[in-house]
Amino acid sequence: MTQIVATTPGLFPLPDWAKDELSDLKGHQKTDLISGDEGGEIVDAYDRAREEVISLQQDAGLDRVVEGQLRWDDMLAHPLAVHDSVETRGIVRYYDNNNFYREPVVQDDLTADGDVAAELDAAAELVDDGLQAVLPGPYSLADLATDDYYGDEAAFLDAIAEFLAGEVEQFPDVETLFLLEPSLVENDPDDGTDERASEAIDAVANATDADVVTHTYWGPIEEKTYAHLMDADVDAIGFDLVSDHDSNVYNVQEYGTKDDVALGVVDGQNTLVESPETIRDRIDWFEQQTNTVYDTVYATANTELFYLPVNKFADKLESLANAADLEEVEA
Amino acid sequence: MTGPREQFRPEDHPNDHFLLTTVVGSYPKPKWHDRAREMFEDEDADFGEDEWEESKDDASRLITHEHERCGLDVICDGEMRRNEMVEYFAHRIDGYEFNGRVKVWGHNYFDKPSVADEVEYGEQWLVEEFEFTDEVAERPVKVPITGPYTLANWSFNEVYDSEEQLAYELADLVNEEIEALVEAGARYIQIDEPALATTPDDHAIVGECLERIVDEIPDDVRLGLHVCYGDYSRIYPEILDYPVHEYDLELANGNYEQLDVFKEHEFTKDFAMGVLDAHTAEVESVESIKDNIKKGLEVVPPEQLTVSPDCGVKLLPREIARGKMENMVQAAREVEQELDAGEIDVVASGAEASADD
Numbered sequence: 182m183t184q185i186v187a188t189t190p191g192l193f194p195l196p197d198w199a200k201d202e203l204s205d206l207k208g209h210q211k212t213d214l215i216s217g218d219e220g221g222e223i224v225d226a227y228d229r230a231r232e233e234v235i236s237l238q239q240d241a242g243l244d245r246v247v248e249g250q251l252r253w254d255d256m257l258a259h260p261l262a263v264h265d266s267v268e269t270r271g272i273v274r275y276y277d278n279n280n281f282y283r284e285p286v287v288q289d290d291l292t293a294d295g296d297v298a299a300e301l302d303a304a305a306e307l308v309d310d311g312l313q314a315v316l317p318g319p320y321s322l323a324d325l326a327t328d329d330y331y332g333d334e335a336a337f338l339d340a341i342a343e344f345l346a347g348e349v350e351q352f353p354d355v356e357t358l359f360l361l362e363p364s365l366v367e368n369d370p371d372d373g374t375d376e377r378a379s380e381a382i383d384a385v386a387n388a389t390d391a392d393v394v395t396h397t398y399w400g401p402i403e404e405k406t407y408a409h410l411m412d413a414d415v416d417a418i419g420f421d422l423v424s425d426h427d428s429n430v431y432n433v434q435e436y437g438t439k440d441d442v443a444l445g446v447v448d449g450q451n452t453l454v455e456s457p458e459t460i461r462d463r464i465d466w467f468e469q470q471t472n473t474v475y476d477t478v479y480a481t482a483n484t485e486l487f488y489l490p491v492n493k494f495a496d497k498l499e500s501l502a503n504a505a506d507l508e509e510v511e512a
Numbered sequence: 513m514t515g516p517r518e519q520f521r522p523e524d525h526p527n528d529h530f531l532l533t534t535v536v537g538s539y540p541k542p543k544w545h546d547r548a549r550e551m552f553e554d555e556d557a558d559f560g561e562d563e564w565e566e567s568k569d570d571a572s573r574l575i576t577h578e579h580e581r582c583g584l585d586v587i588c589d590g591e592m593r594r595n596e597m598v599e600y601f602a603h604r605i606d607g608y609e610f611n612g613r614v615k616v617w618g619h620n621y622f623d624k625p626s627v628a629d630e631v632e633y634g635e636q637w638l639v640e641e642f643e644f645t646d647e648v649a650e651r652p653v654k655v656p657i658t659g660p661y662t663l664a665n666w667s668f669n670e671v672y673d674s675e676e677q678l679a680y681e682l683a684d685l686v687n688e689e690i691e692a693l694v695e696a697g698a699r700y701i702q703i704d705e706p707a708l709a710t711t712p713d714d715h716a717i718v719g720e721c722l723e724r725i726v727d728e729i730p731d732d733v734r735l736g737l738h739v740c741y742g743d744y745s746r747i748y749p750e751i752l753d754y755p756v757h758e759y760d761l762e763l764a765n766g767n768y769e770q771l772d773v774f775k776e777h778e779f780t781k782d783f784a785m786g787v788l789d790a791h792t793a794e795v796e797s798v799e800s801i802k803d804n805i806k807k808g809l810e811v812v813p814p815e816q817l818t819v820s821p822d823c824g825v826k827l828l829p830r831e832i833a834r835g836k837m838e839n840m841v842q843a844a845r846e847v848e849q850e851l852d853a854g855e856i857d858v859v860a861s862g863a864e865a866s867a868d869d
Contacts, residue, residue, distance in 0.1 A: 197612065204619035209827050210793050214618045254618050271765045272617055272791060274741050277710045279666055281617035281741065452611055452626040452668040490612030490624065 184477045185464065187505035188245035189238075190359055190396055190419075190449070191315035192485030194494050195251050199230040211272050211283055214254040217263030217296055227252055228303065235307045237495060242502035245313035245357055245479075248304035255282035256485065257317035257361060258325040260348065263296050265289075266330070276367050276399065278488070286327045291340050293347025305353040314355045318362035318395060319345055319381035320370065335377055342381035346388035357392045359419075359443075360385060361485070365410070366400045366421075379409040392416040394443045398483045401428030408436050419443030421483040422463055430470045440476045442467075445483025447501055452493040460504035480504055516732045516757070517782065517815075519699065520586050520652050527848035529814045531805065532585050533841050534784070536738055536760060537656035537704070538597075538824030539579070539590025540833050545571040549595075568593045572641070573648045578834060583841035586654045586700055589645040591826070596622045597658045597704060598666045600637075605685060607631035608667070620827065626668040631681050637689045639696050646697060654700040655693055656738070656824075660686050660725070661718045665707035676717050683724035690725060694733055702736040702760060706823075708751075709742020715750050726755045736760050736784060740823045744770050749777035760784035762822035764804060765791060774811045783812040786822030787843070788836045793828055795835035801843035806856065813858050814851055819844045 195203065206223050207213045234249040253259035256275055261267045262282070266289035272281040301314055317325070319342040328337040349358065360382060370378050386393040395410065396419030402410065410418060417439050420429040423446070433442075446463040447455050464478055480501055486494050521530045548567035551559035575590035594600040602608040602625035609628045613621035638655055646653045660682035664675050672678040690701055703725065708718050726735065737754060739747070740762035751759065763770060764786045774783070787804040788796055796804075808817045819840060825833045850856045 194614065200613060200619065200621055204621075207619055209618065209620055211618070211791050212793075271767070271789075272741075274710060279616060279707065279710055450668075451670065453670040487615050490614055492611050 183468070183475050185505040186244040186477055186479045187501040188243060188313060188357070188359075188479050188481050189247060189498065189501070190361055190398075190481060190485055191247040191250045191313075192253055192256060192487050193234050193247075193249040193251060194487045194489055194491050196230055196233050197491055199226055199251070202226050211269075214269075214283060215252050215259070215263060217294070231300075231303060232307060235304060238498060239308075241495070241498040242506065243311075243498060244502075244505060245311050246304075246308045247313045247315055247359075248300045250300070250315060252300065255285070256280065256487070257321055257363075258282045258285050260297055260317065260345070261285040261287065261291075261322060261326050264291065264294055266291055267326075276363060280488075282325070284327060285325070286329050287331070287337070287340075288329050290330075291344040293344060293351060295348070295351050297348050298351035298353070301352050301355065310356065312353075312355045313357040313359060314349070314352055314391070315359045315361065316345055316348070316385070318360040318365070319385055320378035321362050321364035324364035324368050334374065338374070338377055338381050342384040345385045349385060349388040352389065355389070355391045357394060357479075358386075358389055360393060360395045360415075361398075362395055363398050363484075365397050365402050365406055369403045370406055375406045375409045378406070379413045382410070382413040382415060386413065386415045392441070394419055394441075394479060396443050396445070396481070397421065398424065398445055400425050401432060404432065404435065407432045411436055411438070415439065417441035417443050417477070417479060419445060419479065419481065421445040422467060423448045423483040426463075426467070430467065433471045438471070441479070442475050442477075443479035443481055446480055446504075447482040447497050449482040449484035449486050449497075450488045452489065454493060454496045455500055457500050457503035457507045460500060461507050464504075516699070516734050519732070520734075522585060522651070527845065527852050529848040529851040531814060531844045531848055532818045533844045534584055534586040534654055534818060534820050535579065535588060535590075535837070536790075536820055536822070536824045537588060537591050537702070538594070538826035539575050539592075540826055540828055540830040541590075541592060542571055542574060542830065545592060569644065572644055576645050576649050579837065580649065580651050582834060582837035583845075584651065584837060586652050587649060588654050588656060589641065591656070591824070593641050597824075598663055599623045599625065601658055601663060602667065604635050604637050605631050605682075606634045607671070624666060624668065627671050627678060629671060631678070631685065633685050633688055636692065639689075639692050642693055642698050643696055652700060653698070654702055654736075655698050656702045656704055657686065657689065657693075659703040659705035659718070659737075660721045661714065662705050662707035665711065676714075679717055679721050680724065683721040686721075687725045687727055687729075690729060694729060699732065700734045700736070702738055703756070704738045706738070706740050708739050708747060709744075712743065712746035715747045719754055722754050722756065734758065736782075738784075740786075741765070745773045748773050752777075752780050756781070758782035758784050758818060760786075760818070760820060762786040762790075763807075764789045764822050768804070768807050771807055771810065779812045779816070782816045782818055783808060784818035784820050785811070787819055788821040788825075788840055790821050790823040790825045791827065793832050795832055795839060798839045798843045798846065801840055802847050805843055805847045809856065809858050814848075
């Protein structure tokens, strides 16, 4: 019987009080964004905000609880943006969204610095079970950054993968690791790079005993890229059914998928709140179309959730959790 | 044909050449004006509608004059009555609702509205703002207005089947507003479509929106389009076909890395080039701004060059914003003198063919 696991890809909106408080403490210019060595009141504000979003997930009844990545001013580029070997330059557009991050330019050796691990340590204090880590996938992180040090694309991707793997090794025990790989869709890798991207994901996934989900969004992955991705030793691949359900199903029909699957069934970028029944229908539809009974279906928002106002964000967490419960009742 | 530009040359302009200097729109609000808004929004404060209106008038007058003192050729009131470029309009359009703030970057947020019902023209948007500014200003006034594509793209769409459909509905409302502005005397309108940079594949949708917007707008009204923070190679040269006279583009923030994009195909309209970074809180020197302006002359001849900041400057400290404007104007005037003296080689192609009308 399929187990439905209600979760999210993380990167939550800051609670409104924290938007105000941190905006006052940090400022509004590009030099005011998170540095990685912040202290005092800023750390304290983030601690309180983290506690709040963890409670929110627990109260909603999600099966996996993320740290929330509230400090990630630069979204998925965060782990590099705060790194000592990285200089941040102008603000650049975040994919095709109305969001911006600082362009991280890698200028020296990338070694794990424990920034994300420290966040998870703090979260682990508050979460007894079901803690989920979130990281950018290596291909997306390399895609969001500029290399001024390693010299060629392949070496850079390897270095990023090694950096992320090193970070993962410092994590506390987590149940699941979501590697977010929107760039696999948004900037389809060329021949050769597609295989290297898969190997890079493999390298990060092998650094942990947790279940690893490589989650993709904003459309389907190109067939060839998907075929290579299937070679990576991950437990599940995630598909964005909100942006394009047919093409994603086609990939699975043609190339199969892992025993587990993650399905983006809630729109992380629209305030229209899906009912638990709608979510459940979308999962059922996918299972029927692919004619497979999965061991685990991760029911998730398709994208990060910081795009939403907090009221709708909270409603969506609740819908996801209720959709999973709905299944249990019917089972 | 680059449109009705000459009407904006000041009578006492000191040089033969004229590089039109202007702003993109927003400007830092005086602290007392922010405080007034807080008090107006605080139910416990003894600060009502009349006091808030007075604060908006005072701020508008102040910033209009501040722009004039900086020497800008075409000014606006720094959008003192507006809180944000989508929110402001969504509050006036029936069909929108608000749920709370969302992140743009860092700790900059906006109250991204949701289209929860069919959109309809509600109260006036900018006519009163224009009439007030035009009344207090000595210089010509430009009206920046958020374009329908951006209004659609930066809203949550809970109702229409596609964003495209929503954009066209909104384009008809923008057309209605621009007709009213023109009726009130506006002669320079800038349509802000920053969302185009996020979804460049939609340039045809923006084109169709603009066709709807310019419907029955007289020829002597100068129309500009502002786009910022994106990959211009994905929309240029296609955007040259749009029914506007000028393109206002952000380039200083990216250190002009994208300038070559505009050299590959003759720039047949006016080029309003960002010469100031709107997101660094330090005043660029006159010399460095002059260097930037000269980069614009690599793309178009002086008759087609407009000098402006990258984007609205509302997030800067006010004294920094003012310093930037002053230096920008001085830099433009010095470049004009150098052009008059024949000290600058204008390398842009098509200088004669596309001279101003």
